[in-house]
Amino acid sequence: MQTLIWNTLAPEQQRDLLARPALANADSLESTVRGIISEVRSRGDAALRELSARFERAPRDTLRVSAAEFDAAEARLGDDIKAAIRQAIGNIRAFHAAQAQPVLRLETQPGVVCELRTQPIARVGLYVPGGSAPLPSTVMMLAIPAAIAGCREVVLCTPSPASDEILFAARACGVEKVFAIGGAQAIAAMAYGSESIPKVDKIFGPGNSYVTEAKRQVSQDVRGAAIDMPAGPSEVLVIADETANPAFVAADLLSQAEHGADSQVVLVTDSPALADGVQDELARQLAALDRRDIATAALGGSLVLLCRDLDEACAISNAYAPEHLIVQTRAPRALLDKLENAGSIFLGPWTPESVGDYASGTNHTLPTYGYARTCSSLGLADYQRRYTVQELSAEGLKGLGPVVERIAEAEGLGAHKNAVTLRLAVLK
Amino acid sequence: MQTLIWNTLAPEQQRDLLARPALANADSLESTVRGIISEVRSRGDAALRELSARFERAPRDTLRVSAAEFDAAEARLGDDIKAAIRQAIGNIRAFHAAQAQPVLRLETQPGVVCELRTQPIARVGLYVPGGSAPLPSTVMMLAIPAAIAGCREVVLCTPSPASDEILFAARACGVEKVFAIGGAQAIAAMAYGSESIPKVDKIFGPGNSYVTEAKRQVSQDVRGAAIDMPAGPSEVLVIADETANPAFVAADLLSQAEHGADSQVVLVTDSPALADGVQDELARQLAALDRRDIATAALGGSLVLLCRDLDEACAISNAYAPEHLIVQTRAPRALLDKLENAGSIFLGPWTPESVGDYASGTNHTLPTYGYARTCSSLGLADYQRRYTVQELSAEGLKGLGPVVERIAEAEGLGAHKNAVTLRLAVLK
Numbered sequence: 001m002q003t004l005i006w007n008t009l010a011p012e013q014q015r016d017l018l019a020r021p022a023l024a025n026a027d028s029l030e031s032t033v034r035g036i037i038s039e040v041r042s043r044g045d046a047a048l049r050e051l052s053a054r055f056e057r058a059p060r061d062t063l064r065v066s067a068a069e070f071d072a073a074e075a076r077l078g079d080d081i082k083a084a085i086r087q088a089i090g091n092i093r094a095f096h097a098a099q100a101q102p103v104l105r106l107e108t109q110p111g112v113v114c115e116l117r118t119q120p121i122a123r124v125g126l127y128v129p130g131g132s133a134p135l136p137s138t139v140m141m142l143a144i145p146a147a148i149a150g151c152r153e154v155v156l157c158t159p160s161p162a163s164d165e166i167l168f169a170a171r172a173c174g175v176e177k178v179f180a181i182g183g184a185q186a187i188a189a190m191a192y193g194s195e196s197i198p199k200v201d202k203i204f205g206p207g208n209s210y211v212t213e214a215k216r217q218v219s220q221d222v223r224g225a226a227i228d229m230p231a232g233p234s235e236v237l238v239i240a241d242e243t244a245n246p247a248f249v250a251a252d253l254l255s256q257a258e259h260g261a262d263s264q265v266v267l268v269t270d271s272p273a274l275a276d277g278v279q280d281e282l283a284r285q286l287a288a289l290d291r292r293d294i295a296t297a298a299l300g301g302s303l304v305l306l307c308r309d310l311d312e313a314c315a316i317s318n319a320y321a322p323e324h325l326i327v328q329t330r331a332p333r334a335l336l337d338k339l340e341n342a343g344s345i346f347l348g349p350w351t352p353e354s355v356g357d358y359a360s361g362t363n364h365t366l367p368t369y370g371y372a373r374t375c376s377s378l379g380l381a382d383y384q385r386r387y388t389v390q391e392l393s394a395e396g397l398k399g400l401g402p403v404v405e406r407i408a409e410a411e412g413l414g415a416h417k418n419a420v421t422l423r424l425a426v427l428k
Numbered sequence: 429m430q431t432l433i434w435n436t437l438a439p440e441q442q443r444d445l446l447a448r449p450a451l452a453n454a455d456s457l458e459s460t461v462r463g464i465i466s467e468v469r470s471r472g473d474a475a476l477r478e479l480s481a482r483f484e485r486a487p488r489d490t491l492r493v494s495a496a497e498f499d500a501a502e503a504r505l506g507d508d509i510k511a512a513i514r515q516a517i518g519n520i521r522a523f524h525a526a527q528a529q530p531v532l533r534l535e536t537q538p539g540v541v542c543e544l545r546t547q548p549i550a551r552v553g554l555y556v557p558g559g560s561a562p563l564p565s566t567v568m569m570l571a572i573p574a575a576i577a578g579c580r581e582v583v584l585c586t587p588s589p590a591s592d593e594i595l596f597a598a599r600a601c602g603v604e605k606v607f608a609i610g611g612a613q614a615i616a617a618m619a620y621g622s623e624s625i626p627k628v629d630k631i632f633g634p635g636n637s638y639v640t641e642a643k644r645q646v647s648q649d650v651r652g653a654a655i656d657m658p659a660g661p662s663e664v665l666v667i668a669d670e671t672a673n674p675a676f677v678a679a680d681l682l683s684q685a686e687h688g689a690d691s692q693v694v695l696v697t698d699s700p701a702l703a704d705g706v707q708d709e710l711a712r713q714l715a716a717l718d719r720r721d722i723a724t725a726a727l728g729g730s731l732v733l734l735c736r737d738l739d740e741a742c743a744i745s746n747a748y749a750p751e752h753l754i755v756q757t758r759a760p761r762a763l764l765d766k767l768e769n770a771g772s773i774f775l776g777p778w779t780p781e782s783v784g785d786y787a788s789g790t791n792h793t794l795p796t797y798g799y800a801r802t803c804s805s806l807g808l809a810d811y812q813r814r815y816t817v818q819e820l821s822a823e824g825l826k827g828l829g830p831v832v833e834r835i836a837e838a839e840g841l842g843a844h845k846n847a848v849t850l851r852l853a854v855l856k
Contacts, residue, residue, distance in 0.1 A: 020650070084834035091536040091828075098534050099544060106526050108519040108789035116527060119768060121802050133840035165838050202802045220644075222448070222658070226802035230650070245854075251847035258843040290842045336817065340547060347819040352847035355820060358835045359828055361536035362816040374549050374630045374654035376814035386804035388790040389764065391775040392783060400519075400787055406512035407786045410593050412561035414718045415686040419679035419780035426673075 001253075001267070001282070003275060003304040006316060017303065018320045020232060020264065020369050023209070033184045033213040040188035045195040051185040057130075058161040058180075063196050065162055065178040070171050073164035085169050088359035089140055095361030096145045099380035111396020115389040123153040123198065124383060125190030125225065126175070127205035127215075128166055130159030130182055136169035137358050141365050141378065142204045143173035149383035155179065155198055157186035182207075184214035191218035191225040202226040204365070204378070228382055232369025235264035236353060237322035237342075239313045239335070244269075244328035246277030248349055250285050252326050253278070253302075254295050255354055261297035266320060267304045268313045275304050314338040321372040324353050343372045394427055429681075429695070429710070431703060431732040434744060445731065446748045448660060448692065448797050451637070461612045461641040468616035473623040479613040485558075486589040486608070491624050493590055493606040498599050501592035513597050516787035517568055523789030524573045527808035539824020543817040551581040551626065552811060553618030553653065554603070555633035555643075558610055562591030565786050569793050569806070570632045571601035577811035583607065583626055585614035610635075612642035619646035619653040630654040632806070634793070656810055660797025663692035664781060665750035665770075667741045667763070672697075672756035674705030676777055678713050680754050681706070681730070682723050683782050689725035694748065695732045696741045703732050742766040749800040752781050771800045822855055 006014065039047040045063070053059040074082075104116040126142040128135055139156070146154045156175050158166055159182030170178050179197050181189065187207075191214075193199030203215055203225045212231045218224030236256035240249050253265050269275050282299065286292050307313045314335055317325055321341035329335065332347040339345060343366030346353055357364045365378035376382075392400065401420045408417035434442065467475040473491070481487040502510075532544040554570040556563055567584070574582045584603050586594055587610030598606050607625055609617065615635075619642075621627030631643055631653045640659045646652030664684035668677050681693045697703050710727065714720050735741045742763055745753055749769035757763065760775040767773060771794030772784055785792045793806035804810075820828065829848045836845035 081834055081838050084831045084838075087537075087831045088835060091540065091542075094536045095534050095542045095544075098532055104526055106523050106789065108522045109515075112519065112783075112788050114519075114523045114789040116523075116805075116807065122768065135839055137835060137839065216648075220648075222660075222797055222799065226799075232650075247850055248847070251843065251850055254843040255841070255847045258841060285843075285846065289846075290840070295843065333819070340550065341813075342815055344816045344818070347817060350820040350822050350825040350851060351818055352832075352851065354832050354836055354841075354844040354847050355540075355825070355828060356816070356818055357832075357844060359831045360540050360818050360820070361534065361542040362818050369650055371650065371654075372813070372815070374813060377544075377816045379544065379814060379816075381809070381814065385769075385800070385802060386807060386809065387770055387800070388772045388784070388805045388807075389775060390772070390779055390784055390788050390790050391761070392778045392788070394778050397778040397783070400783055403512045403515045403787045404780075404782050404785075406509055407516060407565060408782060410509050410512075411563055411565065412718070413683070413686060413782075414716075415679065415682040415713075415723065416782040416785060418713065418717075419676070419683045419782050422675055422679055423778060423780065 001279065001299050001302045001304050003306065006305045006307045006312065023232065029209055029213050033210055033217060036184040037188040037214060037217060040185050040194065041192045048181055048185055048189055048194055051183070052160065052181055055183055056160040056181070060160055060180055063179045063181050065167060065180055070167050073167035074171070076164050077168055081165065082168060085136055085140070085172060089144065089172055091359055091361035092140055092144045093148065096380050097148050100148070109399055111393035112400055113391045116386060117389060118384040118386050120149040120151045121202050121383055121385055122151065123200040124151045125200035125203040126154065126156040127186060127203060127207055127211060128156060128158040129207050129211070134163030134165045136165040137364060138205060139166055139169040140173060141363050143170065143175045145380045145383045147174045148380055151383055153198055153200065155190055155200055157181055157190060159183070184210040187211055187214035187218060200225055204228040206231060206365070228365065228378060229367055229375045230369070230371055233262040233264060234259045235322055235368055236324040236326060237266040237268060237317050237320055238326040239310070239317060239329060240267065240269045240271070240274055241310060241329040242271035242274050243330045244274055245349060246274060246281045248352070249278045249328060250281035252352055253282065254285055254289065255352065256324065257295035257298035257302070258289065258291040261294055263298040265298060265302035266322070268307055268316050269304070270307050270309050270313060272306060275306060310335060311338065317342065321370045323366045323368045323372060326353060341372045343367050343377050397423055398427055429707065429727050429730045429732050431734065434733045434735045434740065451660065457637055457641050461638055461645060464612040465616040465642060465645060468613050468622065469620045476609055476613055476617055476622055479611070480588065480609055483611055484588040484609065488588055488608055491607045491609050493595065493608055498595050501595035502599070504592050505596055509593065510596060513564055513568070513593070513600060517572065517600055519787055519789035520568055520572045521576065524808050525576050528576070537827055539821035540828055541819045544814060545817060546812040546814050548577040548579045549630050549811055549813055550579065551628040552579045553628035553631040554582065554584040555614060555631060555635055555639060556584060556586040556594055557635050557639070558587030562593045564593040564597035565792060566633060567594055567597040568601060569791050571598065571603045573806070573808045573811045575602045576808055579811055581626055581628065583618055583628055585609055585618060587611070612638040615639055615642035615646060628653055632656040632793070634659060656793065656806060657795055657803045658797070658799055661690040661692060662687045663750055663796055664752040664754060665694040665696060665745050665748055666754040667738070667745060667757060668695065668697045668702055669738060669757040670699035670702050671758045672702055673777060674702060674709045676780070677706045677756060678709035680780055681710065682713055682717065683780065684752065685723035685726035685730070686717065686719040689722055691726040693726060693730035694750070696735055696744050697732070698735050698737050698741060700734060703734060738763060739766065745770065749798045751794045751796045751800060754781060769801045771795050771805050825851060826855055
């Protein structure tokens with residue numbers, strides 16, 4: 001990791017250091033994905049079967065995973081992983097169920113009742129990547145809030161073969177409609193529907209650049225589907241002082257770095273000694289990692305920023321807007337009020353990022369690429385829509401009507417005024 | 429308005445009737461707007477001044493509205509409109525302040541604390557259209573939740589000249605940075621910043637097709653800005669039975685129709701007599717309207733759907749997903765549990781849409797064009813970001829760590845596991 005002393009840098013250098021790298025290859029990606037979506041829209045399952053034959057590790061004609069396949073997956077899994085998944089589900093369910101909102105009802109003036117209510121989004125699609133490892137955690141993070149919200153239709157797509165862990169987690173989270181197909185074609189199928197895959201209203205989940213681009217494209221079409229959030233490579237920023245354990249910090253940096261060569265890893269510290277200690281630990285721990293090539297590549301693009309004090313560290317983090325923010329300082333909670341624009345914050349030495357990735361209860365679907373400035377951590381609210389209801393009594397309209405008439409007049413909207421005036425005339 | 433009997437139609441006819449019309453002219457619009465954004469990004473205020481000279485009714489060199497201009501606007505306005513705006517602000521503020529969420533803190537298992545917190549989005553931009561009438565109501569709807577959320581920077585753009593009502597409402601809602609510039613160039617300026625206009629993180633507000641397209645484009649660029657929601661023409665659906673007052677229903681349909689020739693207006697009723705009565709009232713009320721040409725054009729594209737019963741009426745509304753839904757039936761609240769996909773619902777004879785447009789307390793910024801299936805009514809939450817915090821004690825990690833290790837192993841992510849393992853080793 002490259003080490004820089006923050007306040008020796010010019011403002012433009014500081015800004016460029018914290019900017020995310022441009023995502024490569026955008027034009028050809030866009031047209032390739034557009035072609036796939038168009039094929040799936042026009043030819044449905046026939047196109048999906050052809051794409052399965054071309055791209056899947058285990059191509060299949062019947063895309064939907066059968067009950068027998070679920071049963072077989074469950075039978076093959078050991079009790080320990082099943083128990084671990086069940087415990088994670090319990091925690092995630094508890095934290096997401098606690099996010100439910102009662103109806104907000106307020107009488108803003110006599111006889112004028114306003115309500116804010118929530119409803120589940122009717123049909124949701126979940127995408128779970130395949131790739132180098134099965135990701136049952138993604139199933140849990142996407143499916144549990146859908147079940148709590150009460151979404152009527154929940155569809156899950158994942159590349160073929162769907163791993164045993166994914167099928168077990170899906171069933172444990174109440175998802176029965178699983179289709180073993182991945183890539184942009186899976187996103188297209190969920191956005192527009194095919195003979196076998198139901199159309200959904202909103203699509204959730206991470207994926208490779210094709211999946212991300214497909215989500216972007218269908219979200220731009222009103223006949224397509226909404227999406228959870230825009231996506232970029234995963235990232236972590238660690239704020240640490242001289243009290244931090246260098247081995248812990250290095251382990252946390254590496255658990256981000258092993259995600260992919262494009263993972264972003266930033267350490268911000270006011271302690272040169274801690275920075276040195278972390279570099280030593282990185283070298284030591286790297287050697288023992290299965291995914292050391294990926295992690296090494298990611299560390300090549302990563303940064304150690306030496307800052308003056310923890311206030312400056314917070315300012316750097318706020319400017320970067322990290323997906324994951326780990327705070328290992330003498331009094332981590334004391335920094336909370338100074339921290340902005342982070343997707344999820346991990347406080348103290350006993351809170352590695354991996355607890356939130358899997359099992360503490362928080363959602364691991366978080367805004368990346370600087371989107372944490374405006375986007376939220378995924379939660380129950382993303383599976384719901386908020387809408388308002390209002391009801392005026394006759395007395396309520398008598399009280400409020402003249403105000404509405406006066407503003408409608410100022411806006412030159414005579415019919416808006418008249419809708420009140422003719423009612424008030426009846427009430428006289 | 430064209431009248432159709434719903435259950436005599438084929439399913440495809442039903443679907444097509446409820447689909448929104450395609451928005452015209454998309455390609456040339458896209459490139460025109462792309463050009464404007466590029467000009468503003470590269471030349472800043474110089475480009476804005478040129479565009480002001482070309483497009484504004486009152487071109488100006490100094491874009492920011494001065495304190496003296498605010499004072500003069502306030503001095504010119506009558507006390508009655510000021511009082512009306514103040515009363516509306518009071519109701520809107522009360523309903524949006526009630527939406528604030530306390531920190532959610534849950535110990536999901538011993539020593540594992542998860543929190544859901546909210547923070548204001550730091551910098552927001554509000555767009556208030558000019559056009560045929562000043563819209564102080566839009567100022568209130570966009571600025572009040574920004575103030576309650578505590579957004580650090582609030583910028584408002586509106587075409588020049590900014591009306592007295594808009595300036596009065598802006599100041600009354602705590603907005604001091606008002607710039608008299610409209611169109612795609614205003615959106616570009618807020619998304620990227622110029623010498624005089626600060627860059628913001630998220631842009632809110634309605635506008636013409638140039639504004640809407642500019643918002644779409646800047647929201648696709650991570651260096652641009654997020655936006656409130658996608659937009660289309662405004663629309664209302666009224667569910668009425670034989671107990672409804674035809675004059676009230678007609679007045680509500682007209683207050684939607686006067687917005688623009690592309691406004692969508694739908695009446696769904698199980699009573700042919702009510703449908704006839706409404707048609708008669710429409711003809712009568714139209715004659716007296718200032719904006720009757722606009723309203724007549726909108727009604728030309730609008731529908732009366734005769735249905736079998738109120739259950740079918742609810743199903744039609746749910747399929748249409750209206751921005752505004754007015755229910756004038758014998759027992760309107762009894763339908764609430766059957767109604768989905770509406771932006772805002774107005775119950776009963778004394779609740780015309782215009783009370784929500786201006787003053788009841790609910791927000792009038794609502795999802796149009798079918799987006800109500802997944803998008804929410806604008807509220808305090810749109811000016812905030814939700815993020816999670818977690819903190820484990822040593823005991824907490826001892827309890828949860830093995831679960832995390834087991835799932836990390838299943839996912840083949842050794843560094844994720846190691847971040848737990850080396851901590852547990854210290855705790856032994």
